[in-house]
Amino acid sequence: MAKSIPLGAPQASVKLNWRAYLEMTKPKVVALMLLTVLVGMCLALPGAVPLQPLLAGLVGVAMMAGAAAAMNHLIDRRIDAQMARTYNRPLPKGKVPVSHAIAFAGGLAVGGFALLYLVVNALTAWLTLASLLGYALVYTAYLKRATPQNIVIGGLAGAMPPLLGWTSVTNEFHGHGLLLVIIIFTWTPPHFWALAIHRRADYAKVDIPMLPVTHGVEFTKTCIFLYTLLLAVACLLPVLVGMSGVIYLVGSTLLSLGFIYKAWQLKYHEQAGTAMGVFRFSIYHLMLLFILLLVDHYL
Ligand code: HEM
């Protein structure tokens, strides 16, 4: 009987820790990014994607994106502790010591870079490192606290994954890969600002100059609406350059109309929960858009 307590307790705490480390990598965000990496890889080649760069590329980008997310948790731990959405994160809650989080983020970053550099190619390794630094340092440590355009500029780092997939299997830049980056880049402001409207008080409390705090909710709604129009144009680019066909055209047009409608509702007919509805829609929009690109490519 006396033995069952010491045996049970460490198991429980190891399990708890494992979840805390996973949480620091923002697994759902990284999962959607990996879908865009995969689509970048598939669209880059007419036939089957070779297995080695496919697997090593996905794992390497996942490790470096997870490292960037853990660095974001480290840098933001003090403001996270004060916001209702984030106070429960592993670092503010003391579930992971800061020194362990630094080692975890550093280890993931070095491991991911080495994997990409040695097994995939140097171009992808350096581009992924630039994305990591763009998100963890340029966005999190600087832009986030400096300007309401923080997520517009910083969004470039988060938009890079399809290009990272493209270079993983071709070892070269291509304009078509950049088009996919432009789509995610244009998608990011309506994605984030919808959430920022809902969480405006959180950001105001910790003095983070998000657009609804600095320019007001009405102005932010207008910007969201205008960005959904810009995104609809960006989503047509793959068809205009001949990369995608009718299946993608029809599907992406429906998604664009849906997003524009949601943003219109937010601007002119907001009810409780509309802003979070736009935020959730944005995630399904991007996921379905990239699935459509894939389906269209192979059918
Ligand atoms: C600078 C660019 C971006 C900003 C500022 C941003 C911001 C956010 C924020 C604040 C959340 C809420 C997280 C939470 O509830 O704790 C979120 C959720 C999410 N974001 Fe973004 N995001 C960005 C780019 C991206 C990109 C590029 C992707 C995917 C390709 C993405 C996919 C997601 C997903 C899937 C979620 C839901 C996560 C969950 O439910 O746990 N985001 N984003």
Ligand SMILES: CC(C)=CCC/C(C)=C/CC/C(C)=C/COP(=O)(O)OP(=O)(O)O
């Ligand atoms: C290598 C590579 C592809 C890097 C990309 C890294 C990455 C995980 C980007 C995600 C963007 C994101 C969720 C931003 C939110 O940060 P926030 O600090 O505004 O939100 P938070 O308050 O929820 O932390």
